[in-house]
Amino acid sequence: MAEQSDLPEVFATDAAETTATTTVDVGAGKHVEPELLGLAPYQWVSLSMVVLLLIAFFGAKVHKTIAGGLDNKIAAIRDQLEEAKTLRAEAEALRDEYASKIANAEKDAEAMLDNARVEADAIVAKAEADTKATIARRKQMAEDKIAAAERDAIQDLKARAADAATAASRKLIAEEMGAESDRAMVDSTIAQL
Numbered sequence: 001m002a003e004q005s006d007l008p009e010v011f012a013t014d015a016a017e018t019t020a021t022t023t024v025d026v027g028a029g030k031h032v033e034p035e036l037l038g039l040a041p042y043q044w045v046s047l048s049m050v051v052l053l054l055i056a057f058f059g060a061k062v063h064k065t066i067a068g069g070l071d072n073k074i075a076a077i078r079d080q081l082e083e084a085k086t087l088r089a090e091a092e093a094l095r096d097e098y099a100s101k102i103a104n105a106e107k108d109a110e111a112m113l114d115n116a117r118v119e120a121d122a123i124v125a126k127a128e129a130d131t132k133a134t135i136a137r138r139k140q141m142a143e144d145k146i147a148a149a150e151r152d153a154i155q156d157l158k159a160r161a162a163d164a165a166t167a168a169s170r171k172l173i174a175e176e177m178g179a180e181s182d183r184a185m186v187d188s189t190i191a192q193l
Contacts, residue, residue: 033040039047 036044
């Protein structure tokens with residue numbers, strides 16, 4: 001008999017002979033993916049994700065939570081849009097108000113400028129009238145002073161002339177009249193009384 005080896009014995013049967021095929025590959029070894037019920041592992045992962053999502057949407061009613069969250073978000077966005085419309089309307093109203101205020105301010109400024117011109121013209125006219133009146137008053141005062149000075153000068157001149165005439169008369173009388181002529185003059189004056 002031949003030597004026995006440690007290898008197990010293989011018995012070939014008729015059924016095994018028909019299905020057993022030998023494939024000889026001369027290159028790299030071929031990797032065979034494991035399969036369960038004819039599905040590859042990625043297919044099992046996809047199938048389990050579909051089942052999980054179906055359970056989440058229909059069993060746990062996650063779709064209502066998601067829809068409620070989306071509805072809340074939509075409502076918040078609508079509120080923000082309404083607030084933005086309100087703010088825009090307020091801003092437009094303020095813009096119109098300030099535009100009218102600016103127009104009114106320009107009209108007021110023009111009216112104030114016209115009023116200032118009229119007042120300035122009135123002040124200039126009054127100043128001219130006051131100046132003319134002041135000049136007339138001062139002229140009259142100067143004429144009055146000149147007339148007063150003339151009167152004073154005439155009176156002074158008259159007084160000097162009278163003084164000179166009196167002095168000359170004294171001198172003449174003193175020279176031409178003596179004591180006897182004085183007596184005769186006094187007697188004649190007394191007789192006239």
